[in-house]
Amino acid sequence: MRTTPLAQIATLFLSATVLAAQPGWWMTEPIRLLQTNLRETDSTLDPQRLIQQVSEFPANTLLFNMGGIVAHYPTRVPFHYASPYLPSGKDLFGEVLKAAHARKIRVIGRFDLSKTQKPVFDAHHEWFFKRVNGEPAIYNGLYSACINGGYYRQHATVILTEALVNYDVDGLFFNMFGNPGADYSGNPMGPCQCEACKQRFQARYGRPLPTTTRDADYGEFMAASAREVAATLAELIHRLRPGAAFLTYIQDHTDGIMSESNTAVGRALPLWPYSASDNVNRARNSEPGKMAFNLRMSFVDYPWRFVTVPPSEIQLRLYQSMAHGGALALNMHGTMDQEDRQALLAGRPIFQWHAAHEDLYVGQQNAARVLLLRGDSNSYRGWFRLLTEQHIPFAVSDNLKWLNGASRTCELVIAPSGAPAELDGYVREGGRLLIAGANPPALPVARVIERREHIQGSWRIHDHSILPSLKNTRLLFLDGPCVELAPLDKPLLTLVPPAMFGPPEKVWVDKQETSIPGLIFADLGQGRIAYIPWDIGGLYYRHSSMGHAGLMADVIDQLLPKGRQLKTTAHPLVEVTVMRQPGRNRSLVHFVNLSGHSDTAYFPPIEMRDITVGLAQPFRSARAAVLARKLRVTAEGSYRRFTLPRLNAYEVVVLEE
Numbered sequence: 272m273r274t275t276p277l278a279q280i281a282t283l284f285l286s287a288t289v290l291a292a293q294p295g296w297w298m299t300e301p302i303r304l305l306q307t308n309l310r311e312t313d314s315t316l317d318p319q320r321l322i323q324q325v326s327e328f329p330a331n332t333l334l335f336n337m338g339g340i341v342a343h344y345p346t347r348v349p350f351h352y353a354s355p356y357l358p359s360g361k362d363l364f365g366e367v368l369k370a371a372h373a374r375k376i377r378v379i380g381r382f383d384l385s386k387t388q389k390p391v392f393d394a395h396h397e398w399f400f401k402r403v404n405g406e407p408a409i410y411n412g413l414y415s416a417c418i419n420g421g422y423y424r425q426h427a428t429v430i431l432t433e434a435l436v437n438y439d440v441d442g443l444f445f446n447m448f449g450n451p452g453a454d455y456s457g458n459p460m461g462p463c464q465c466e467a468c469k470q471r472f473q474a475r476y477g478r479p480l481p482t483t484t485r486d487a488d489y490g491e492f493m494a495a496s497a498r499e500v501a502a503t504l505a506e507l508i509h510r511l512r513p514g515a516a517f518l519t520y521i522q523d524h525t526d527g528i529m530s531e532s533n534t535a536v537g538r539a540l541p542l543w544p545y546s547a548s549d550n551v552n553r554a555r556n557s558e559p560g561k562m563a564f565n566l567r568m569s570f571v572d573y574p575w576r577f578v579t580v581p582p583s584e585i586q587l588r589l590y591q592s593m594a595h596g597g598a599l600a601l602n603m604h605g606t607m608d609q610e611d612r613q614a615l616l617a618g619r620p621i622f623q624w625h626a627a628h629e630d631l632y633v634g635q636q637n638a639a640r641v642l643l644l645r646g647d648s649n650s651y652r653g654w655f656r657l658l659t660e661q662h663i664p665f666a667v668s669d670n671l672k673w674l675n676g677a678s679r680t681c682e683l684v685i686a687p688s689g690a691p692a693e694l695d696g697y698v699r700e701g702g703r704l705l706i707a708g709a710n711p712p713a714l715p716v717a718r719v720i721e722r723r724e725h726i727q728g729s730w731r732i733h734d735h736s737i738l739p740s741l742k743n744t745r746l747l748f749l750d751g752p753c754v755e756l757a758p759l760d761k762p763l764l765t766l767v768p769p770a771m772f773g774p775p776e777k778v779w780v781d782k783q784e785t786s787i788p789g790l791i792f793a794d795l796g797q798g799r800i801a802y803i804p805w806d807i808g809g810l811y812y813r814h815s816s817m818g819h820a821g822l823m824a825d826v827i828d829q830l831l832p833k834g835r836q837l838k839t840t841a842h843p844l845v846e847v848t849v850m851r852q853p854g855r856n857r858s859l860v861h862f863v864n865l866s867g868h869s870d871t872a873y874f875p876p877i878e879m880r881d882i883t884v885g886l887a888q889p890f891r892s893a894r895a896a897v898l899a900r901k902l903r904v905t906a907e908g909s910y911r912r913f914t915l916p917r918l919n920a921y922e923v924v925v926l927e928e
């Protein structure tokens with residue numbers, strides 16, 4: 272049958288639409304990724320041997336160095352240089368790609384466009400980062416390119432076109448995407464002063480480019496610059512290799528969101544034991560259509576690239592990635608022939624488990640009914656930890672897409688440090704909202720008198736009936752800022768301002784009570800809001816007071832319209848996630864045992880026994896995959912229950928509907 276030109280166009284349009292609607296391999300396949308972050312001296316490696324090691328690990332995706340600072344293939348593009356250690360006539364990347372594809376291993380090419388060699392700078396100094404003192408930024412002989420300069424904005428497309436035309440890659444990953452704030456030694460870079468930055472900043476903000484990165488607009492300027500380049504690269508990759516993924520550390524224009532669970536010796540304590548959960552939960556639920564690749568960095572810190580962190584830390588991160596619906600991803604520096612083998616030995620049994628149970632790790636969606644928004648780092652982490660310890664399933668999002676997702680149920684939104692006005696409609700239509708922090712919320716909650724910068728006071732508890740977790744105390748502590756709200760008729764908490772605390776004979780002799788509220792509930796439209804006008808999340812993160820934990824949990828329970836989604840006897844150090852696999856019509860309950868973590872140490876976790884779980888959803892059968900055992904299901908009201916007899920490091924219970 273002949274078709275008219277119009278019909279042909281319609282068919283083309285339809286197939287393009289169908290193609291665009293189909294999720295990429297990174298969303299439909301189980302991913303076990305190894306990154307061998309090569310040095311230029313590794314150009315002589317044996318591709319067959321490497322791919323055999325990757326295959327036997329067993330990984331099915333390899334993140335492998337391709338180009339940018341050093342190309343591991345013979346490039347013909349000017350100002351792009353092959354590794355000086357690449358033997359003449361050898362195409363390392365091409366051989367690795369061929370050997371990998373022969374074993375059905377996906378290959379993601381790694382580029383780093385942030386730095387290049389002196390001849391490029393000599394020919395095009397305008398492409399490069401310019402310090403405030405006018406000097407280029409040079410590190411180990413390499414010159415930093417500026418995200419707004421011609422190297423990133425134009426020449427990168429020439430480099431990438433050659434790579435994409437010649438190599439059937441499954442994706443490209445970009446390291447150091449944008450202008451970093453500091454070099455590898457931690458020295459601040461300052462704001463780039465190149466002509467391109469000057470012109471773009473002036474055009475965007477109507478004022479000259481600042482000379483300090485503390486400028487209010489500079490961070491946003493840099494993020495916008497990276498997004499613009501990302502849009503160009505995404506278009507190029509998708510046009511030249513329609514099945515390939517564009518991956519880097521940002522959310523916009525990418526197909527997957529990269530992140531790292533890394534360590535640094537100078538980083539402030541405490542350690543963040545939920546690093547991988549945080550990164551994967553946030554990525555998957557901020558952009559549900561994108562995969563989360565949280566790279567488990569195996570090394571201690573940059574100066575010790577070949578020395579690994581504790582094996583139990585590696586394992587914990589990998590279990591957390593699986594439990595939150597992300598890819599397994601383990602990084603090592605150099606080849607797989609490591610001098611310190613602990614990271615690979617720790618990761619291997621988890622990769623083996625994943626390979627033997629692939630169907631569990633495809634198409635997972637978070638089934639939580641509570642949404643945690645981001646906020647100040649400590650406040651956010653306090654709420655993140657509290658929800659995890661209380662076994663209240665939650666999703667994290669950088670945006671409010673979750674509120675409008677037809678397939679998802681959001682019963683409660685928690686805003687750890689103030690709430691944006693966009694939540695107004697959600698609450699008025701019946702949503703529940705918990706706001707904390709000393710930033711007056713943008714919603715009409717209560718009359719604000721003033722913001723107090725720092726108070727070392729206490730909260731008096733008046734009504735234990737709705738705060739049952741606080742039955743053994745009448746006081747909580749406050750250390751930090753607070754928003755003073757107008758007094759209430761029936762206060763739940765009121766402020767006890769600072770009073771004498773020494774010597775003991777004088778403690779609280781001058782104490783006064785006030786009517787300044789520390790917690791209010793308010794109705795708005797069909798919905799309900801609770802506001803805790805001080806940084807309870809940040810305080811809990813730093814001090815773990817059971818009073819703060821009890822208040823946070825009780826306020827959540829007051830707001831949840833149908834009670835807890837999950838009830839369990841699990842220890843607070845057992846992380847429990849509830850995921851859905853819509854394609855398989857079943858749910859998964861993951862258990863990650865964190866009991867091996869203490870202070871700066873990660874040891875193998877302590878075995879837990881007889882963990883009872885009640886879930887407010889129907890299911891007929893429960894099967895513990897690690898124990899390879901069916902569990903008895905009982906009913907109690909709207910909850911279905913099972914008991915997990917034993918938990919070591921990890922378990923996943925499959926619930927069939």
Ligand SMILES: [Zn+2]
Pocket residue numbers: 399400401417418419420463464465466467468469
């Ligand atoms: Zn610049």
